[in-house]
Amino acid sequence: MSDLIQKFAEKLRAKRGENNISQDALSKLTDIDRSYIGRIDRGEVNISLDKLFKIAKALKCQPADLMPEIDLSND
Amino acid sequence: MSDLIQKFAEKLRAKRGENNISQDALSKLTDIDRSYIGRIDRGEVNISLDKLFKIAKALKCQPADLMPEIDLSND
DSSP, rough: OOOOHHHHHHHOOOOHHHTTTTTHHHHHHHOOOOOHHHHHHHTOOOOOOHHHHHHHTTOOOOOOOOOOOOOOOOO | OOHHHHHHHHHHHHHHHHHTTTHHHHHHHHHHOOOHHHHTTTTOOOOOOHHHHHHHHHSSSGGGGOOOOOOOOOO
């Protein structure tokens, strides 16, 4: 999976840690299947925007907070 | 499509306008099908993160710049 998806997953894990929200709890809060949450958490899946929004809301943060930085320098 | 997807599409259109990038140009820059770009632009599709990252890079902005704000007040 892309480097940027991995960076998103890193931010997700950090935000879960900050809020003390387990994968189980996140699954219940978002109504997203528990094993799929695990794959999202490990950066193994390329989720859609609506799942991103659900996860951000459950983590009480903005979607922008979970977004990785893109290197725009070589353009 | 969800209200948040519509707000994302609004930000996308605004960023295209700022950078004077047409839907055609965005299609070429991202290698995403021209008609699909049109549907993304109108908020008709729930795109995945990797497409979001491609679009942000083509628009020379960060993915966070295209993200809508979630109302976290009623939690």
